Amino acid sequence: MKVGILTAGGDCPGLNAAIRGVGKTLLLKYNARVYGISSGFLGLIENDVRELTEEDLSGILTLGGTILGTSREKPFKKSKHFLQEIDKPAIIKANYDKLELDCLVCIGGNGTQKTASKLSKYGINVIGMPKTIDNDVFGTEQTFGFHSAVEIATGAIDRLHTTANAHKRIMVIELMGHHAGWLTLYAGVAGGGDVILIPEIPYDLELVADYLRDRQARNKNSSIIVVAEGIKKGMSAGHYIATKLSKLVEEQMRETVLGYIQRGGTPSPMDRILATRFGAYTAHLIAKGNFGQMVALQNGRITSVSLKETAGKLNLVPKDHPLIKRALDIGTCFGAKFD
């Protein structure tokens, strides 16, 4: 059995743990040959592939980034990388055949799962593994990378509290998440954010301003506003909110954009565990010939879902999510009226 593995899209903590999980299970349990494809789908177009041994997979569990490299190359879209127009899916299929691969493991977020699903129509046996700090892959309750990012972002909010307190300031922190507010909601609640603004809940800044004025009236001299980058397109959401709100409440605000720090560094223990479980399960699916699937976490158990049914859909925060309800109970403001 020959299996190719690639990591595509933005990186996140836990990618190496996932590569190790699937690779080691394939090598040790199924005596398979494992191939690492460089820089996501780019490596399969340019045939940049190397065989991975057990040694390659040792000592990488705790490493951030990905030993394979990644890229945002989308085989079904035109890219600046290639000067001439080429039939990328056909080249990928030709290289897959040349390598005599039995399966291609695609570790990535939404875009990657969509590409994997399309490639299966070209006769490529694919299995998807969901990763992203955004936690927005449909079909799984959690992606690896999310837990680590919540930890990093919560730590940052904790630190903002002390400086905000010292200066009696209102601080705005912008976290990642273009479409989904999972990271902002979880880190916002864990970090005791007073205001949490996410893309799924349309906000009214007048309501936020009223809330902040009320806090001031109650001698709460500092406030933390946690916003997802996706609440404002085309510019920094943190900057936008700080500028607008400071006029409404007539007070200066400071903004922090946490940025790529949220994606870097060693994975949390929970992400290492989830990535390892996803990895080993992926190898079992391959051995059974159960292709066209994405491994997933459902009700605490590892299972798989059909890529045909899930690829291309987003997992967004529902407005009635229990964590939103509990945050409302303790007085958190989401910039909106709830029934």
Ligand code: F6P
């Ligand atoms: O998909 C994860 C993510 O971190 C998003 O939250 C973020 O907006 C995006 O990737 C940015 O990544 P890049 O700049 O690498 O395209």
